[in-house]
Amino acid sequence: MAQLICRDLALGYDGCEIVSGLTFEVNAGDYLCVVGENGSGKSTLMRTLLGLQTPLRGEVIREDGLRPNEIGYLPQQTQVQRDFPASVWEIVLSGCQSRCGARPFYTREEKKLARENAEKMEITPLLRRCYRELSGGQQQRVLLARALCATRKLLLLDEPAAGLDPKVTAELYRLIAQINKEGTTVIMVSHDISAALRCADHILHIGDEIFFGTKESYLRSATGRGFAGGEGAAL
Amino acid sequence: MIFDKLAAYIAGYAFVRYALIVGVLIALCASLLGVTLVLKRFSFIGDGLSHVAFGAMALSAVLDVMLKNTAAGDFLQRIGEMPLILVITTLCAILLLRTGQNTKIRGDAAVAMLSVGALAIGYLMMHLFSTSANVSGDVCSTLFGATSILTLTRWEVWLCVILSAVVVAVFILFYNKIFCVTFDETFAKATGVKANAYNLLIAVTTSVIIVLAMHLVGSLLISALVIFPALSAMRLFKSFRSVTICSAALGVCCALLGILVAIGYGTPVGSTIVAVDIAVFALCAALGAVMR
Numbered sequence: 241m242a243q244l245i246c247r248d249l250a251l252g253y254d255g256c257e258i259v260s261g262l263t264f265e266v267n268a269g270d271y272l273c274v275v276g277e278n279g280s281g282k283s284t285l286m287r288t289l290l291g292l293q294t295p296l297r298g299e300v301i302r303e304d305g306l307r308p309n310e311i312g313y314l315p316q317q318t319q320v321q322r323d324f325p326a327s328v329w330e331i332v333l334s335g336c337q338s339r340c341g342a343r344p345f346y347t348r349e350e351k352k353l354a355r356e357n358a359e360k361m362e363i364t365p366l367l368r369r370c371y372r373e374l375s376g377g378q379q380q381r382v383l384l385a386r387a388l389c390a391t392r393k394l395l396l397l398d399e400p401a402a403g404l405d406p407k408v409t410a411e412l413y414r415l416i417a418q419i420n421k422e423g424t425t426v427i428m429v430s431h432d433i434s435a436a437l438r439c440a441d442h443i444l445h446i447g448d449e450i451f452f453g454t455k456e457s458y459l460r461s462a463t464g465r466g467f468a469g470g471e472g473a474a475l
Numbered sequence: 476m477i478f479d480k481l482a483a484y485i486a487g488y489a490f491v492r493y494a495l496i497v498g499v500l501i502a503l504c505a506s507l508l509g510v511t512l513v514l515k516r517f518s519f520i521g522d523g524l525s526h527v528a529f530g531a532m533a534l535s536a537v538l539d540v541m542l543k544n545t546a547a548g549d550f551l552q553r554i555g556e557m558p559l560i561l562v563i564t565t566l567c568a569i570l571l572l573r574t575g576q577n578t579k580i581r582g583d584a585a586v587a588m589l590s591v592g593a594l595a596i597g598y599l600m601m602h603l604f605s606t607s608a609n610v611s612g613d614v615c616s617t618l619f620g621a622t623s624i625l626t627l628t629r630w631e632v633w634l635c636v637i638l639s640a641v642v643v644a645v646f647i648l649f650y651n652k653i654f655c656v657t658f659d660e661t662f663a664k665a666t667g668v669k670a671n672a673y674n675l676l677i678a679v680t681t682s683v684i685i686v687l688a689m690h691l692v693g694s695l696l697i698s699a700l701v702i703f704p705a706l707s708a709m710r711l712f713k714s715f716r717s718v719t720i721c722s723a724a725l726g727v728c729c730a731l732l733g734i735l736v737a738i739g740y741g742t743p744v745g746s747t748i749v750a751v752d753i754a755v756f757a758l759c760a761a762l763g764a765v766m767r
Contacts (some may be wrong), residue, residue: 281523290664290665292661292664309667309668310668311665313661315659315662324715325713325717325718326715327715327716329714329715330654330716334651334654334655334659335666337651337652337666338666338667340652344647344648344649344650347653386662392667410549415599446702
């Protein structure tokens with residue numbers, strides 16, 4: 241069952257086109273990885289899928305009753321957050337805000353959900369700690385727990401492993417794969433092609449050539465062979 | 476003794492009690508919202524809006540002269556200048572927020588433009604339509620709030636009390652949403668939270684606080700009231716909630732102490748409060764450094 245359909249999307253800023261002719265479909269439970277060089281429009285695509293930006297042409301169709309407040313999002317970290325006085329608990333709980341609507345306070349169920357997601361991301365011992373004092377990997381897990389609180393169906397991740405060391409990165413990918421296995425659709429933007437090939441079942445390659453399909457067909461395609469290099473052989 | 480003198484003042488003069496009530500309420504509102512403004516990198520919006528409020532105050536003074544002895548003039552005389560200033564400042568706050576989203580003039584440039592523009596036009600108007608012989612004295616008291624808090628009318632005190640109550644209520648009701656929008660606006664928008672509406676709410680609330688605070692510290696020193704308690708609290712605490720509570724407590728204590736010192740020793744109210752704020756900030760910074 242398709243959750244998200246993009247038809248002939250053209251993306252860019254101020255009428256200046258970065259990428260065009262994007263057509264793809266994401267089904268419930270898929271793990272889609274968006275790869276491509278820097279500046280090829282990966283993050284712009286992400287912003288468009290989130291509804292933060294309107295496409296120049298084409299359309300994004302949400303099927304299957306998917307509403308904007310059912311999408312979780314792990315953004316690239318911004319500088320403002322790094323000196324923000326906030327405890328881990330406050331941040332994880334703020335992911336439930338999209339469920340609140342006009343209601344001023346969180347319900348008991350929402351607090352329970354936040355605790356469960358913190359447990360899932362293995363950050364329960366950190367809940368009282370201050371966010372800015374955590375390591376990069378711990379911070380990403382906190383933001384992932386927050387994204388899980390916001391999601392019911394679809395999770396969008398923008399370069400989740402940026403700036404993390406290999407061991408922590410592997411740990412993060414394991415957690416994301418686990419979330420996917422439990423039934424949440426995952427769309428991940430990454431420039432880390434080898435990780436993408438290890439985790440995802442579908443690949444969207446954007447750049448001069450556009451490819452969309454399963455991982456296996458990507459590895460057989462010319463685009464995939466050129467971009468993944470020796471990685472395909474290793475798999 | 477100074478304490479006896481203060482006690483006699485408070486018991487004997489209604490204007491001293493008014494000043495204390497209004498001062499504490501304004502400081503509470505300003506320091507509550509200050510945390511958000513500092514963290515959203517909006518410290519200067521407070522400054523810009525306070526200059527706009529100065530321009531609005533000059534405009535209302537001019538209107539006062541021009542409409543003298545008409546029905547509209549009588550009405551203005553009765554309600555005081557605050558409602559007019561409030562409306563103009565709120566409109567500017569909304570305007571500033573709108574231009575922040577539009578890329579033609581960037582946010583900081585728009586704030587700078589509006590603030591110095593309002594300051595200049597305000598001063599010009601005060602000169603052209605001056606009512607008293609001592610224009611520079613008037614300007615000085617508007618900019619630094621020399622005595623205006625000690626000359627509040629009963630109606631202005633009530634307006635202050637009601638508006639502060641509204642600001643505190645809004646802050647408590649929207650506390651979780653304000654946190655969400657302050658910590659990560661993109662995430663909030665992406666997950667379907669109406670971030671723009673809450674930003675607007677923050678801007679409007681800020682303008683209300685600034686208009687209120689003009690009586691306490693004058694338009695040049697308002698930013699101090701907004702940012703110092705928040706920055707002091709951020710030296711000591713590490714969660715949003717504790718920082719907010721600490722900031723409110725510090726703001727109230729500093730204002731109380733500042734007003735009492737100012738009355739006791741006859742110093743200008745606004746700058747005394749800010750001096751106390753600075754001292755507390757230094758103390759908190761030192762404490763924070765020791766605790767780390």
